Amino acid sequence: MWRRLTSKPVRLAFAAMSLLVIWHTLAMAIASAPESMITTSARLLYHPYLTLFRLDNNWGFFAPTVELGGQFRYIVEDAAGQRHTFVPAEKLSRFLPTSIWFKDRYKDILEAIETHGQAAAAAFCLEHAALHPVAITFVELEQKDFSPADRLSGKHPLDPEFVDERTLEAIRCPAQ
C-alpha cells in the first residue's frame, strides 16, 4: 500500500499514526512497569494521559502473594439485649456482579470502620427494623493457614481453629 504514499498529506498522516501507536504502546508499558528511574521520569510525562483515560493499572492478579481470605459478619443487638449474628455474603448470588460489589463494601467497612461504620450500621438497623435493633457490632473472621490434611480430616476453612475473630466496636442505631 505504501506505493500509494507519495503525496505529502498521506505521508503526514502516516507519521501521525506512527507517533500515536508509539506513544500508546509506551503508555501501556509504563503504566504496568515496576518503579525505576526511567519509569518515574516517564510517568511525569505520561501522568495526565494515563490518569485521564484510567490506564494506570498494574496487572498483578492474585500476585505476588495470594491473600488469605476472611468473612464479614455483623451482630444485631435488640432492645431485649439478645444478639443475632448475620453473615451477609451467604445471601449473595455468585452469578451476579452484586456479589463482588457487596463483598468489596464489607471489606471497606472493616478496613475503615471510622469512615464507613456509621452509614453501614444505619443501613443494617433499617434492614432489621423488625428486631428493634439498638446497636450493630461488626466482626471480621481472618482466615489462617488451612492445609490439605485439614480438609481431608473433614475441617472447613472457617472452623474456629482456622480463623482469628476480630470484633470491632458496637455502633448504636440512629434514633428512629
Add this chain to the structure above:
Amino acid sequence: MPGPVTLAPVQATSAPARRATLAPLRQAWSRFWFQDWSRLWFQDKSTSPLEIARIGIGAALLLHYGLASPYLFTLWGDDGWMPRALLADDISDPWKQSVFFYFTAPWQWAAFHAFFLFCCAALMLGWRTSWVKWGVLVGNISYDYRNPSIAYGVHAILACLLLILCFAPIGRAMSLDRVREVWSAKRKNLEADPPAFSSPWAFACTRLMQIQMAVLFFFSATDKLRGDDWWSGDAIWKVFVSDDYYNGFLLDLLASQYWLVNVATYGTILIEIAYPFLIWQRRSRPYLLVAAIFLHLQFALLMNLYFFSFVMIMGHMSFVRREWLSALGAWWKRKIGDMEMIYDGTCGFCKRSMAWFLAFDGLRQIRIRDFRTNPSPVVSDEKMLKALYLVLPDGRALPGFEAYRYVVLRVPGLWWQVPFFYVPVFSRLFGHPIYNWIAANRSRL
C-alpha cells in the same frame, strides 16, 4: 608504518558524491519505514477482530451496568457507599474526572445511567458506532472514578480496551452501520455490493489491542513469579481456601489430589509467561489462544469471575486471524448451500424489502433473480405473481413466509429474527396470513 590519516574537508565533497555515499542509508531507511514498519503496524486489513471485541464488550457492559441499575444511588450516589467527601484525595488530582462529580440532582444520575446503557446497547449493535463508543468510554471511566472501591481487574482492562476501540474505525462490519450502508446502496441497485471496509489504521488498532493483552499477561506472570505461593506451587490451593472463592467439592478434590494444585499453579504461570512471546508466531498462536481462553473459562466456572473472564476473552479476540474468520464464513456457506431468492422486479415494495433483507446477509449467501427480466427455470411466472420464492440447492422451492423462515435460520445476520419466525404454532399461524396479505397488496404498499 602507516602515515597520518588525512580527512578530506567536508565542503570539498561534491553533491553527487554525497548522494552516492548516503544512498545505501537512504535505501535502508525507506525500506524500514515503508516495508518493515508498515508491515508491523499498517497493513490494509478489515476491522473484524475489533468488531468481535466491540460486540462482546458492549454486551458485557450492558449486562453488568444494567444489573447495577437498582443500586445506582447506593454505588455511585452522594448518599450511598461512597459520599463525595470521602473522595477528596482522589478528586484533588485534576486528571481524575467523572461526570458524577458535577451532578447535583438525582434525575441527573438516572438520566446519565440511561444514556450510558443506551450507548452500550448501541455499541454492541454497531449503531452510530463512531459516536456512541465515546459515550461508553466516558461512562466507564466516570463510574470507576466515582466509586473506586468497587472497581477491580475487569474495570482496569475494560478502560484499556475501550480506549483502543475509540481510536479504531469500528462499526464498519458486523454492525447496523454496515447494514445501513449496504441497504442504502441496494435501494438504488439490488445487485450493488459495497466493498468490505479495510484500512491500515484498523490493523494498527488491532495491533495495539494485541500488545495490551501481551503486556497484561507479561506483568501478570512476572508479578506471580515474585511470590512464594506461586513458586511453591500452592497458590491455587490458597485461592480456593479463601471464603470468596470457596468451593467444597473442588477443595475436596484438590486436597485428595494435591498434584492438581501444582499443575494448575504452574500451568497458570506457564501460559501467562508464554503468551506474550509465542502468541505472535503463526504456528504457535492457535495453541496460545486456546490456552488463554481455557484459562479464563476456568476463572469463570471455578471462581465465578464471569464478567472478568468474558472481557478478557474479548481482548484475546484481537489475535483471531482474518483468514480464520474467512474460512469459517466459507465453511458455513458451503454447509448451508446456495440459496436463490426470486422476486418481482416491478414491485417497489418487494425491492425495498429485498434491499433491507439482503443488507443483513454479510456472507453474501443469497443470490437474487428478478423473474420479470430473468425467468426462473424452477418456478413458473404464475406462481411468482403470488409470492416470493426461495430455490434451494436440492431444487426445492419455498414460497413466501416459508422462504423467509428458512433463510433467517441460515443467514447469521438474520438470526435476531429467529424468535419471530420460530415460535411454535404462533409464527406460522400469524406469519402465513400476514405474508399473504402483504403479497396480495404489494402494489399498493
